Amino acid sequence: MSTILTSQPSAKGRPDDAREVLGRRLRSLREAKCLTPIEAGRHIGGSGSKISRIEWGRIKAKADDVYQLLILYGVTDPHERKALLELARRLETRQWWDAYGDLLDGWFCSYLVLESIAQHIRTYEVRFIPGLLQTPAYAEAVIRLHHTDPDQVRRRVDVRMQRQHALLNNKTPQLWAVIDQAALDEAALPDGIAGPEVMRDQIAFLQKAIQHRNVNIQILRPGAGGRVGVATSFSLLRNKGLPDVAYLEHIGSAFFLDDPTVSEPYEITMSRLAVAASRPEDTPQILTEALKAIGGD
Incomplete structure (x- = not known):
């Protein structure tokens, strides 16, 4: 393979x-x-x-x-x-997503296909909140980093919201996200892209998201370790009947790694990150602290 x-x-x-x-x-x-x-x-x-x-x-x-x-x-x-x-x-x-075929690159459509049949999704995010857990305003701010046409931005936000709806309104997939704590900081979004209210609403949304049984979030605090050799965000898609697929997205392209000998290092890395990150049961308190740090309740 x-x-x-x-x-x-x-x-x-x-x-x-x-x-x-x-x-x-x-x-x-x-x-x-x-x-x-x-x-x-x-x-x-x-x-x-x-x-x-x-x-x-x-x-x-x-x-x-x-x-x-x-x-x-x-x-x-x-x-x-x-x-x-x-x-x-x-x-x-x-x-x-075929309704957005004129907008989405084929590699991302491939990801949507594989995501739609995944039973488990594990993801590590270095800089941003995972796309599946973004609010519309946060998603718009991130998308505007690479796209300027208002209609394109709106439709790309729509795609993220439909993916999110499928996640939060079904028992599967199980989402396990490890998020770098820097992504919860107000400075995570560049100046001029969005104001602090966007991050406040985003963190408040995460507080609600973790109440869903199929959503687990761990926060990787500064100095916690586990980041060594991890230079980029990545996801692992699992379905019992298929080899795991490691997915790495870049600007204008993506890697799909479905050979176990190639995806295994990402499995090991994800396990290492999960051990180094805070426990899922500590996430509510960490989110509360992050919300207070940017002036939230």
Whole structure:
């Protein structure tokens, strides 16, 4: 299994990276059974070329075809079957974020696909509050750092709010966020981008968010350790039926790492950060202190 590296802006709205995640898993299952693409293609009434294009993420894999391939490959684990079929369906059918396809890069659409089927999301944020937990005003301030068109900013905020709604109004995914305490400081947002009231409202929102059973937040205090070798924010997406995916976002591109040998260091790093950070039960008090520090109640 290889690693996806998106180093150039991908086609708007096209989740090619998520297709490749599905394709690589199907290829590994086929190869484990010592079957050729031609044999697999014959099983679904297609060709070896079709199987190859599915495995390389060049075309959509129909959920019905994936179902038949899983039978051929002898996949009986219910978690894996469910995860792969769910991923195929997300890629095959229109989703809510397709309405923003003219706005969103393909790599981010791929992230939305994988996020939508994740059962657990673990994230470490160095500078900002995680996107899933941002208020509309805070999200707008962050987005305006890279985008200036008012309509684009508004629609990007809409995307974050829809993601947040899905998180807070369902039992899954389970979100476990480790946030650097500097992100709670009024100075976290550059001068002129937003006033202190934006940060006050943001922290107050976090106080409400942690009351949801599927949201846990830990704060990494200054000098707590655990940051050594961690230069950027990252997330880990987990679904029982798929390999974990480490996701690292950069300006204009992103990395999707679904090879366990490559994602494992991020698993270890996330565990180290969680040990170094404050306990989740201490988060309410830390948020209260942060709110008072910027003039909140």
